[in-house]
Amino acid sequence: MALCRALVRDPQVFLLDEPLANLDAKLRNTARDELKRFQRQIKRTTVYVTHDQVEAMGLGDRIAVMDRGKVRQVGTPHQVYEDPVDTFVATFLGQPPMNLVEQPGGGGRTLLGFRPEHLLPSDHFGDREPLHPIPLIVRRVEYLGSDRYVYATVEFAPAATVIAKLPANIGRAIPEEEGGRLDFAVPARALCYFDAETGARVRR
Numbered sequence: 001m002a003l004c005r006a007l008v009r010d011p012q013v014f015l016l017d018e019p020l021a022n023l024d025a026k027l028r029n030t031a032r033d034e035l036k037r038f039q040r041q042i043k044r045t046t047v048y049v050t051h052d053q054v055e056a057m058g059l060g061d062r063i064a065v066m067d068r069g070k071v072r073q074v075g076t077p078h079q080v081y082e083d084p085v086d087t088f089v090a091t092f093l094g095q096p097p098m099n100l101v102e103q104p105g106g107g108g109r110t111l112l113g114f115r116p117e118h119l120l121p122s123d124h125f126g127d128r129e130p131l132h133p134i135p136l137i138v139r140r141v142e143y144l145g146s147d148r149y150v151y152a153t154v155e156f157a158p159a160a161t162v163i164a165k166l167p168a169n170i171g172r173a174i175p176e177e178e179g180g181r182l183d184f185a186v187p188a189r190a191l192c193y194f195d196a197e198t199g200a201r202v203r204r
Helices: 002-009 025-042 053-059 077-082 087-092
Strands: 013-017 045-049 063-066 070-075 100-104 109-114 131-143 147-154 155-165 181-187 192-195
Touching: 025 053, 045 053, 053 077, 063 077, 063 087, 070 077, 070 087, 087 100, 087 109, 087 192, 100 155, 109 131, 131 155
Parallel strands: 013 045
Antiparallel strands: 063 070, 100 109, 109 192, 131 147, 131 181, 147 155
C-alpha cells in the first residue's frame, strides 16, 4: 500500500485524454500555455490525447498521428508538418490543409502537395529561388484580418480547389471577381509528391 501511495504522489508518466475539449477557444489558448509551462516545470513524460491539431502542434515535443487505430507517422511537430509521409498526415495537419493536385503530365499517378502559405504571387520570390508555377483561376477571396485566403482552381488541374494563404504583409491586390487569373508559384523545395493510388510519399 505504501508503494502505491508513493507512485500516486510521484508519478513518472501523466496521461491526459482531451483535457481541454469542453473549453471555449479563448480559454483553450490560455490553458494550453499553462499546461506547457506546468509540464516543463514538473519534467515528467506526458501522453496527451487530442483530436485538435493546434493542441498537438502547440503542446507536443513528439506527435503520433493515428488513423483508425494505426500510427501513420511519429515525429516532431516540424517533421510531421513539413515532411508528411502520406496524404492523410499532409491533409490532417494544417489550417487550411495541404493542397493536393494532379501533377501535370503525370497521368494521374502522382499528386503535387504544397502548403497554402507557400503558394504566393510569383514575383514575391527572389530571382534565385527555383519555383514551380501554379497559375490560378480565382473563385473567391476571404479576408480574415491577419490573412487572406484565395480559393481558386489550377489551370493544369481544374477539378481541384486550392487555397493560397496570404499574410497581411503581402499587400498585393487580388481581384475578387470569379475567373480572374493569377500568376502564383510554390518554391521547389516546398513541394511534396504522393502516389495518387496509395497516398504514400514519393521521394524525388
